Amino acid sequence: MDWQGQKLAEQLMQILLLAFAVVAFTTGYFTASFQLMILTYFGGVVLTTLVTVPNWPFYNRHPLKWLDSSEVEKHPKPQPSANSTSKKKPVKK
Numbered sequence: 001m002d003w004q005g006q007k008l009a010e011q012l013m014q015i016l017l018l019a020f021a022v023v024a025f026t027t028g029y030f031t032a033s034f035q036l037m038i039l040t041y042f043g044g045v046v047l048t049t050l051v052t053v054p055n056w057p058f059y060n061r062h063p064l065k066w067l068d069s070s071e072v073e074k075h076p077k078p079q080p081s082a083n084s085t086s087k088k089k090p091v092k093k
Contacts, residue, residue, distance in 0.1 A: 005059030009052045016051065020044025 001009070020041055028037025 001055050001059045002062045002064060004062040009059060013048055013052045016044065016048040020048070 021044070024037045024041035024044065027040050028034060
C-alpha cells in the first residue's frame, strides 16, 4: 500500500464508520431495538474492515519510486559533524 493508498484507506474508514453509526442509531431509534442497533453497527464495522484492511489494487495506484544504487552513490547521506553533537547547554549551579 502506498502513501496515497494509506490516506484513502484512512478516509474511507472514517466515512464508513460514521455513516454506519448514523444508520445504526437511526435504525435502533425507530425500531426501539438496542440489539438491532448494535448488530447494524457491527455489520458496518465488518464491512469497513473488509474494505480498508486488505491491500486492494486501488490502494496501489501511486507506487514509490526508489533511487537506483548508482544514484545513491552519487549523493551520499550527509554525516553529522562532531561540533553539532557536542553542543550542550551549560549546567547552572
